[in-house]
Amino acid sequence: MAIGKQARMTCLFILLAGVMLLAACGSKADGKNGHEGSAAASAKTISWDKMPEMAIDLNKSYSAKFQTTKGDFTVKLFASEAPVTVNNFVFLAREGFYNGLTFHSVIESFMIQSGDPKGNGTGTPGYSIPDELDTDRKYEPGIVAMANANKPNSGGSQFFICTGPDAANLNREPKYTIFGKVESGMDVVMAIGETPTKNNVPTEDIVIKSIEIVAV
Template sequence: MMIHKRTRIRFGILLLSLLLLALAAAGCGNKKDEPESKQAANVEQVDDSQQGSGSAKQDAAAKQWDKMPDMSIDPSKQYSAVFHTNKGEFTVNLFADEAPTTVNSFVFLAKNNFYNGITFHRIIETFMIQTGDPTGTGTGGPGYNIPDELGSDHKYDVGTVAMANTGMPDSGGSQFFICTGEVCSNLNTQPNYTIFGQVTDGMDAVMSIAKTPVVMGEDGNPSKPTEKVTIDSIDIIEK
């Protein structure tokens, strides 16, 4: 009798363990309305199985830092970023006063040419376009993470620029997204992504990127571009 009872208890524990594992696995995927990155903290974000050979891997590996950059911007000044892409040019007003740490990191990376040649690896026209990963896989970052800067009055409207993250607090790095459709407003119910800018000019170029043909992506949605869309360079303007 005792053996039978223990067997049932062990069987129950096994079933519970399997259920928890299944729930954990379900929570790991990117959902259509969550602009998550899969980057990890403070590690080199290069996956040889998904990268090209030679210089592409070396370039991705070279764009790494072991800590967040020191504050170098003046939050009392106005900063903007002019994006040059293979689908046109657009300008983003950066919210240095409301998200100084995020803007400081972005400006640091842009001035160090981190974003040059990086692709828009995830595109959902009715939602957003996502970029900032040197590996182009959704797993890459700069080697460090930055804290969230939430609680501003800004909303996730078309043209809003915000940090992607892993779904965990303070897990932003270099990946960010630009809202391009009404679905993005769903994020307003639970604002977990630091808003650090707004497109002020060239929204036609942003929408041109958003209209790039896509196929099914790893997130289980049509989001993987069928053509290469790149950031050629970013100019930082300070006033």
């Protein structure tokens, strides 16, 4: 039976609330840059007491080169438009935080999501960062944005990449910081989005092998 437009929208926003939900997590040990962190071989958990200090050069252009088990893609980071968010992402990537993490949530018509050290949608890096929503950019396929706990200033490490038309519904009430866009390898992103799922969880592990940050 076809789902009516209003019912479909209701279902979508219920999905959004669940998909973007985060909670505090992580144990602590000695780390770098004055932060604290620890890593486990099977389920990486790294946690810090506070968000990283600003370290990126806003006069430079940044991109993130993803290597995944489904292939590679590159994201252009919007450092001048979302400096705090990009600085945070660059810090985590350079710390190796994302290495070995999965795309734990996939909705083909909407987005693919990763960045959770727990792999179940509840993980954080131990801190949150402020929203940066003052932009003219729109949610559309290829856009990369921070996930959050469905409340202001609650993003941390989880992010999503828009893959389909349902992402446009977020433009009605933007609340997820847009901080990048896929500039090459969108076919890989779409292939991840086409992975079979059960309750929006991929039936196979799609792993981020590494993220290389390039600054020019």
